[in-house]
Amino acid sequence: MTQIIESFAEISGSYDAAFVDLWGCMHNGLHALPEAVRAMQMYRANGGLVVLVTNSPRPWDSVARQIHGLGVPDNAWDAIATSGDSARAAMYRGIVGEKIWFMGESPRDDDFFQPLKIIEKPADIQKVPLEEAEGIVCCGPFDPLADVAVNRPEFLYAKQKGLKLLCANPDIVVDRGDVREWCAGALAQLYTEMGGESLYFGKPHPPIYDLARRRLAALTNAPSDPRIIAIGDGIGTDILGAQQEDIDALFISGGLAAAETKTDRQPDPDALEGYLQSHQISTLYAMGHLR
Incomplete structure (x- = not known):
């Protein structure tokens, strides 16, 4: 049974690094999502490492400029891996x-x-x-x-x-x-x-996870065998990819699946389980919006 959590801080201490999706988690295509930004800033302040893993077709430095313009500050992440x-x-x-x-x-x-x-x-x-x-x-x-x-x-x-x-x-x-x-x-x-x-070459396929792990390993403070959690709102990309890579996952139900999971602040538990079962995908954790 998926555990619905109130905030990432409830579980973040169990992980050295987070592979975090961008669109639907950190921003909505128009502007940054403030609670998500604060959650990642807090996680990094406590020693966690944040690798933004995105299916953007752009190079990572182009994505960095884009999200900065949307209001995602540089101190909310450590590295970026793009399908581009x-x-x-x-x-x-x-x-x-x-x-x-x-x-x-x-x-x-x-x-x-x-x-x-x-x-x-x-x-x-x-x-x-x-x-x-x-x-x-x-x-x-x-x-x-x-x-x-x-x-x-x-x-x-x-x-x-x-x-x-x-x-x-x-x-x-x-x-x-x-x-x-x-x-x-x-x-x-x-x-x-x-x-x-x-x-x-993007999520849920192996090449982008190999790239994300290499970007993580290149960080000066990265542990040799990091405990990783994947965070995303795409059931067939973020969560399926994490499942295939044997990475714990936090599903953000208020993004692409907001209607199907009846998400306002949090998903409806029955609707969430029905949605996961319909896709034959499991996730350890879920929450309405990243915070």
Whole structure:
């Protein structure tokens, strides 16, 4: 049975580090969530380490600038691991070829193509029309409010050519304030359903957890065998990923699943258990909002 807690401080002493989701936990796409910020500041003041683990398709330094602008201060976190960094490394190793058809919003997603110094001989990545492409790089839809089915004609053509789709953000949707938007994961899901091959590098898939652990280990005060808890509002990303990585999890029910879990300040216990059972996913802890 999932334990519903009132505050992170109730359990934080049992963990050396927290892998914390950003969108839906630390901010809502428009501004920082003050209680969540204070919770992480308090955790760090007591010796805890905070690695922000996000399915953002951006490099970590771009995410740092973004969240600073939203009001998440630098003293609320220690390191950032992004699906964008994992996916960029794969792209520059040539996993989908050098001539790629890019899906995303420009100029917002242009940082994805920053040079990557950790690759000794990076692929010569060139953005080309779909007809000339060797693969697809997807940071998100061209229009996050449009039904992803509008891309069916292009995906049918790409599938017939045998193109692989690199998904830089496995999230299906996010809520920007009160507006729900489609993410790259919805496009990758559609492409897979149509018979194409999609490659994932964010939560719940292993590459981003490997990156998060490496970012954690690089911190000067990180223990050699840290006790880690994952915190997030995505049942199929944050919580499933934690379950697959054998990491304890704290589910924030007031984000993407607020309606299904009947969350106001806290989730309805029966609705919460029904929601978890419907997804066949378990979590050790839950709370309405990170605080």
